[in-house]
Amino acid sequence: MYTVIIANSMYSELICQSVFSFQTGASTPEELVTTAAFLGYPALALTDECSVAGVVRAHAEIQRQRLPVQLIIGSLFHFSRSLSLVLLCPDKAAYAELCRLITNARRRSPKGEYALAEWDLLSLKHCLILWLPSTNTEACQHWGQWFARHHASRTYIAAQRWLDGQDHHRYNTYMQLSEQYSFPVVAANWALFHHHDRLPVQHVLHAIKQHTTVSQLGRTALSNAERTLHPVSKLSKLYPQKWLAQTQEIVSQCDFSLNELKYQYPAELVPAGYTATSYLRQCVEKGIQRRFPEGLPTSIRQIIEKELTLIEEQQYEYFFLTLYDIVQFARAKGILYQGRGSAANSVVCYCLEITAVDPRQINVLFERFISKERDEPPDIDVDFEHNRREEVIQYIYSKYGRERTALAATVICYRFKSAFRDVGKALGFAESQLDYIIKQVNRRDRALSWQAQILEHGLDGESRKVKQLIALTESVLGFPRHLSQHVGGFVISSGPLYDLVPVENASMEDRTVIQWDKDDLESLGLLKVDVLALGMLTAIQKTFRLIREHYGLSVDIPAINRFGDDPQVFDMICKADTVGVFQIESRAQMSMLPRLKPRSYYDLVVQIAIVRPGPIQGDMVHPYLLRRHGQMPVDYPSEEVKSVLSRTLGVPIFQEQVIQLAMVAANFSGGEADQLRRAMASWKKDGRIYEFRDKLIDGMVKNGYQASFADALFEQIKGFGGYGFPESHSASFAVLAYVSSWLKYYFPEAFCVALLNSWPMGFYTPAQLTQDAKRHGIHFHAPCVNNSTVEHRLVEENGHFSIQLGLRLIKGLTQDAAAHIVSHRPVRGYASINDIKRLQLEGNQLEALASADALRALSQHRYDARWKIMDNQTSLPLFSHIEEHDTTLAAPSVYQEMIEDYVSTSLSVDRHPVSLLKDAGKLDGITLSSDLAACSNKSLVKVIGCVTGRQAPGTASGVTFITLEDHTGNTNVVVWQATARAQQKAYLRASLLQVNGIIEKSPEGVIHVIAGKLIDKSHLVAELAVPSRDFH
Amino acid sequence: MLWAYIDFTALILDHACIEQQNAPTAVIVYDDTHNQVVQVNEQAANAGISIGAGMAQAAALCANITVLPFDSVRQRGYLQTLATHVYQVASDIVLYDSGAMAVRLDNLAQYYGCITAAWQTVQTLLEKRNVQFQFGSGWSPLTAKLLAKARLNKLLTCHRQILSAIKRCEIGHSDLSDKDVAMFTRLGVHSIADILTLPVSELGRRFKNETLIYLNELRGETYPNVAYFRPEEYCHLHTEPAYEISDGPRCRPWLCRLLEDLEIFLRVRNLVASSIKLQVHYRDAAPDMYTISSSTPIARYRDWLTLTDVWLETLTLTAPMTALTLDCDELETITADNQDFFSNRHQYFAGQQLLSRLRTRLGNQAVWQPRIADDHRINHPSCHTESASARAEDSIYPALCMPEPGVHTDEGRIIFGPVRIQTGWWDSAGVKRDYFILESAQGSYLQIFRDSQQRWFVHGYYC
Known part of the structure; x- marks a missing residue:
């Protein structure tokens, strides 16, 4: 509740810059409107510089808190040194005009800048103009005449009194101009912050903007804290009553609200003679014929009808039709895609072919995803093959035009590192000192805050400057820094977008972004379509193509789904043999697979969701596993809870379940649940989640739930923050996880080729993928100028498939050069190095070929090939006939071959460092990865391998997981924090690491080595190469 | 000719840690332009921090390190100081920006009896300065440099010995460009001996002139021009x-x-x-x-x-x-x-x-030099700042500003103000004052201010 201070005078602040005037405003829009309400302002105009990026937040805050303050939308512009003005929007037409003006000013300038033209100002027809006269008398006369000539009825002189020694001069100017041109004078304090204690923050932001320190700002800094929201009583002393009253006259003209904005979908989506509903229904019916050729079960029909009714009630038809249109394009072009998101796992989406989740496989409950009560907008992300997404984007641009299409923005905010560095620099700390401290701070250390940590690294906590650094960093955390583009969230409208929201240039060429982010769009109920890129879809599509070409079989995702849950595939998954498989390939997932033992599609849905910060932080993993294996009874504290948690054995795993629990167990209303969901997503930024803590826990305890259960649930809610993982996402991901597992099991060669051809993607490097494939008996051929194509390919040998690595693997060889080599290859292949040199490729490209040993068919060895390639003389046409002579360069040793393989292709087909060491007799007493299974639990072992991964997840309390690779497999090593600290040198620097430790085997067969001694053995590899060259 | 090349491996560090016993446990010199550690003391090296490591790795290896920023200008200054010392005993000195110097020894033999004695004089002088260095000798600064980089740390005076030592050097120690080193490595050529066995005509068909010139200089077939050190006048x-x-x-x-x-x-x-x-x-x-x-x-x-x-x-x-x-x-x-x-x-x-x-x-x-500082604070004079940035509102500055404001009690008429100054929170002289110009009953003009406790002070007088 807000106590409104009643004052004799009425005042509304008409010029106000928030943090969205980057590095100028020092208060958030929310703080400004809240303070305006507290001070009893009837209205507040948010007027960020050439921007409306903050208005939705202000609007949402007013609605959320039901503040008795009217938001006026406007924007500040600096046209030139002699003219600054603010435009206010009295009505919707003025708002559209402002958006168009900002769009024009932004579009004609590089990202982050704007440029107004006089014509822009001349064309104003609806906006109110607050003129901010300069100190230049001549310029004031010029612009006074200009405004009088063009916008006499809508121009006001905005007056400031800042107690800076210039007030008298300004007052005279206002009076003279007002008298001369008959413009009313209106008080406008031009606030930059909501409370005077933000002055230091503003100074710091200003210093950051000016790339200097606060002490060097001099007179460019604000001289006092007058640029704040003042109580009306104080304003009455500063400004004449008439000027204050004039603010209300302006407010009375302004009745525009963002609620008036109505999103108009592109009309062309619906053919003539149809309504959106009837057309959607027709599309669904068509889809039913394709999806259910054997006939639609009655139960599914009922679900479809229910969903269509809900979609009609919520008026989401156009949204589904837009997506339908996009995926139809992708289908026509053979681009693989997959929908996911809150509304994706519906039968309607399945029929519209937006998603491949078969409703017969999962108990689809559409209302779980679109909730009328929670009033969430539908969320459907569509992933496309990552290397073909651009085609989809270009289709959207070409179909709807650039005027009607733009990407949503992403607001890049100050995080600890950026805030600490920028504030520190502004306070005069040395950059090297700041960098050092930033690198020392472990943000995942839950026991010690960053404030405490920095004091451990040389900063004096008693020093005034350090205290200021801490306090100001805290203040700046979460402040926006600039706008960036959303990864793929498109907003498409029926008319020009710039009537709805300003559009500006993104840093990426040919991309435009609107000034609102996804939360803003959600607040206003505007819908965006997420067009995202996913590497695994590329890999799957390429695998399908290879299967078709080499095995003559036609498979696709729905077909694999229709085969049902394949026990053999799940056997492979349960063994954690999932390198390259979507989602369940990470080390954490692989450790969980033998414990959870998924045997069905829905088990995979749970598997994917359970290895996440939410369930882990909420201690939900073990209870679930115990219940799943019958070691703990499955019970529910109430029927309501049962309805929410029955599908996950009484343990909340998914984000939606947590929200639903808050509703059924703690009596959250639909609106509160929606606020909780939003707070979950942003709690690390603003910590607003804690507002819900007491209500959740008290509510649950009041309803008879145990306090410990309520506490754990709240911890889980926090765990979801930033990593929110709803069931709907997991359901879609599980489809791809299963499909990729199926492909790996039945077509391992084709799947491996597709993965390598789709790289970069996924969790593993090509070297790791090939090592895994080799362990599965797949044979590889190194790149060869006479046998390879650009891409990797399957080669049939004696009825078996092996993999011929492609030229794309060679570092330094461009795709064009590789294609040139392949397209110009004679039928019998290249016969000599000179043949290759005649291709007129650049020297470094040819040298790359030589070093990758791709010319081995044409030379003695790779050094010889490179030496010949480097010869300038034979490159000249006159000498090209000269025969090449073999060099006297020594042939590379086995070790040098391996090094060259890694340097030139990042992998070695024939050799592994550990196998070379073993052959050299340097691995006495070492247990190889493949032999670990034969070791007894708790026995001492020595393992060695190349360090392929060091992970210290935030949920692991300081434990580091190191993966060691040898030629027989991967060894998982667990390093406790104390062990790592005591042996930092080996822990951090070893590329070849020996670990002496204790083997730990779980009953399910998961093997870990608990590290005791870490020994850096990197030198062993070097010893293989060259003898010591000491001087004695 | 015989030159000694002296490579100072920790010039900034050596100047920083004069008192070893008081030095912190681990000290590194960090070049933030290239994000790498360029000098380490013994404690830092023992902790595993090596030259070329990034700051993140250094910090991870040793939580309690002192970081000194690398400054090439400062390093050059230290080098010049050292050269000034050496100039007392040797005349032909060449300085290198990498923190090294070459000293010609053969022409000193006549003064010191032999080359070895000349070198020992230089070496003793440097050792007194407590600077770490590695050195080599050769027929040109270039050859001496190669042996110094290879940490030979021996004075070789015989041509045959020098050549033999050079051949044992790895190419990474040479002045060949990184690109050339990479090219040779990719050919399986790792030592200077390997390079010197390759026919010059074959090298000429594959490498640039600069590479060939360097190799010629290394063989002693040509000599590079050098700029000799001349002590500063200031x-x-x-x-x-x-x-x-x-x-x-x-x-x-x-x-x-x-x-x-x-x-x-x-x-x-x-x-x-x-x-x-x-x-x-x-x-x-x-x-x-x-x-x-x-x-x-x-x-x-x-x-x-x-x-x-x-x-x-x-x-x-x-x-x-x-x-x-x-x-x-x-x-x-x-x-x-x-x-x-x-x-x-x-x-x-x-x-x-x-x-x-x-x-x-x-x-x-x-001693005070009255100037208006680029600061809103009226009581913030500085003799180091220019008054160029002073603007119109500087008119509120009185002709005579009191070193310590006095309590104001006189009556008068305020003719200007308030000017609110609320700034300087970042240093120890933060203020929050409202300034006014007051015409006293006697007709004089005073600058007065009111502090946050509503007390009035006289700060200056106008002429």
Whole structure:
């Protein structure tokens, strides 16, 4: 509740810059409107510089808190040194005009800048103009005449009194101009912050903007804290009553609200003679014929009808039709895609072919995803093959035009590192000192805050400057820094977008972004379509193509789904043999697979969701596993809870379940649940989640739930923050996880080729993928100028498939050069190095070929090939006939071959460092990865391998997981924090690491080595190469 | 010809850690432009920090390290100081920006008896300076450099021995460009011997002229041109301790080092000086400047030390000291009778010089130079700032500003104001005041202000 201070005078602040005037405003829009309400302002105009990026937040805050303050939308512009003005929007037409003006000013300038033209100002027809006269008398006369000539009825002189020694001069100017041109004078304090204690923050932001320190700002800094929201009583002393009253006259003209904005979908989506509903229904019916050729079960029909009714009630038809249109394009072009998101796992989406989740496989409950009560907008992300997404984007641009299409923005905010560095620099700390401290701070250390940590690294906590650094960093955390583009969230409208929201240039060429982010769009109920890129879809599509070409079989995702849950595939998954498989390939997932033992599609849905910060932080993993294996009874504290948690054995795993629990167990209303969901997503930024803590826990305890259960649930809610993982996402991901597992099991060669051809993607490097494939008996051929194509390919040998690595693997060889080599290859292949040199490729490209040993068919060895390639003389046409002579360069040793393989292709087909060491007799007493299974639990072992991964997840309390690779497999090593600290040198620097430790085997067969001694053995590899060259 | 190449591996570090026993456990010099550690002390090396490591790795390996920023200008300054020392015993010196110098030895043999004795003289002189270095010798600075980079650390004088040693060097130690080194490595060529066995004509068909020229120089077939070191005419010395010093007398070891260097500077030029400027740099504040003067021109380090010890006794550091700079530009030739200050020469002293001497005699606080600072605070004068940025509102500055505001009690009429000054929170002189111009009953114009406790003070008077 807000106590409104009643004052004799009425005042509304008409010029106000928030943090969205980057590095100028020092208060958030929310703080400004809240303070305006507290001070009893009837209205507040948010007027960020050439921007409306903050208005939705202000609007949402007013609605959320039901503040008795009217938001006026406007924007500040600096046209030139002699003219600054603010435009206010009295009505919707003025708002559209402002958006168009900002769009024009932004579009004609590089990202982050704007440029107004006089014509822009001349064309104003609806906006109110607050003129901010300069100190230049001549310029004031010029612009006074200009405004009088063009916008006499809508121009006001905005007056400031800042107690800076210039007030008298300004007052005279206002009076003279007002008298001369008959413009009313209106008080406008031009606030930059909501409370005077933000002055230091503003100074710091200003210093950051000016790339200097606060002490060097001099007179460019604000001289006092007058640029704040003042109580009306104080304003009455500063400004004449008439000027204050004039603010209300302006407010009375302004009745525009963002609620008036109505999103108009592109009309062309619906053919003539149809309504959106009837057309959607027709599309669904068509889809039913394709999806259910054997006939639609009655139960599914009922679900479809229910969903269509809900979609009609919520008026989401156009949204589904837009997506339908996009995926139809992708289908026509053979681009693989997959929908996911809150509304994706519906039968309607399945029929519209937006998603491949078969409703017969999962108990689809559409209302779980679109909730009328929670009033969430539908969320459907569509992933496309990552290397073909651009085609989809270009289709959207070409179909709807650039005027009607733009990407949503992403607001890049100050995080600890950026805030600490920028504030520190502004306070005069040395950059090297700041960098050092930033690198020392472990943000995942839950026991010690960053404030405490920095004091451990040389900063004096008693020093005034350090205290200021801490306090100001805290203040700046979460402040926006600039706008960036959303990864793929498109907003498409029926008319020009710039009537709805300003559009500006993104840093990426040919991309435009609107000034609102996804939360803003959600607040206003505007819908965006997420067009995202996913590497695994590329890999799957390429695998399908290879299967078709080499095995003559036609498979696709729905077909694999229709085969049902394949026990053999799940056997492979349960063994954690999932390198390259979507989602369940990470080390954490692989450790969980033998414990959870998924045997069905829905088990995979749970598997994917359970290895996440939410369930882990909420201690939900073990209870679930115990219940799943019958070691703990499955019970529910109430029927309501049962309805929410029955599908996950009484343990909340998914984000939606947590929200639903808050509703059924703690009596959250639909609106509160929606606020909780939003707070979950942003709690690390603003910590607003804690507002819900007491209500959740008290509510649950009041309803008879145990306090410990309520506490754990709240911890889980926090765990979801930033990593929110709803069931709907997991359901879609599980489809791809299963499909990729199926492909790996039945077509391992084709799947491996597709993965390598789709790289970069996924969790593993090509070297790791090939090592895994080799362990599965797949044979590889190194790149060869006479046998390879650009891409990797399957080669049939004696009825078996092996993999011929492609030229794309060679570092330094461009795709064009590789294609040139392949397209110009004679039928019998290249016969000599000179043949290759005649291709007129650049020297470094040819040298790359030589070093990758791709010319081995044409030379003695790779050094010889490179030496010949480097010869300038034979490159000249006159000498090209000269025969090449073999060099006297020594042939590379086995070790040098391996090094060259890694340097030139990042992998070695024939050799592994550990196998070379073993052959050299340097691995006495070492247990190889493949032999670990034969070791007894708790026995001492020595393992060695190349360090392929060091992970210290935030949920692991300081434990580091190191993966060691040898030629027989991967060894998982667990390093406790104390062990790592005591042996930092080996822990951090070893590329070849020996670990002496204790083997730990779980009953399910998961093997870990608990590290005791870490020994850096990197030198062993070097010893293989060259003898010591000491001087004695 | 025979040259010695001396590669100073930790020049900044050596100057920072004069007192090893007081040095923090691990100290590194960090080049933030290239994000790599460029110098490490023994403790840091033991912790696993190696040259070339990034800051993140260094910090991870050793939680408690002192980081000194790399500054090429400063390193060059230290190198020049060292060269000034070596210049006492050797004439042909070449400096390298990488923090190294080459000294020609063969022409010194006649003065020292033999080349070895000449080298030992240079080596002893450098060892006294407590600087770490590695060295090599050869028929050109280039060959000597190669052996120094390979950490040969032996004086070889025989051509055959030198050639043999060169051949054993890895190509990574050579001055070949990174690109050339990579190219040779990719051919399986790893040592200088491997390169030298390749026919020059074959190399010429594959490598650029610069590479061939370098290899020719290495073989001793051609000699590069070098620019010899010439001592500076003006003495500017700077040192940075490895840790911050908060107690004035504790900076004496670094001051001694500077004065030693000053003496050498003066002595080799046959000069004396009657004043030096010492600049004390702080972590959180602008540096303080002190001028130490001698009534008679002097050069000897001990004479200067007598004067500076007096200064040190009274030196109170206002903030932790990070560096010390010594400048000496008023140099005089030693004459039989250096004349008295006031006898016939005072006309030579410009106002600035006189001011400096007054400050030395009377203390900084006693001498003020009124200028308007680029700061909103009216009571924030600075003699180091220009008044160029002063604007129209500077009219509120009174002609006479009181050093300490006095309590205001007189009645009068406010004719201007308020001007609210609420700033300076970042330093110890933050203010929150409302300034006014008051016309007193006597008709004088006063600058007065009201503080946050509503008390009134007189701050200045207008003419």
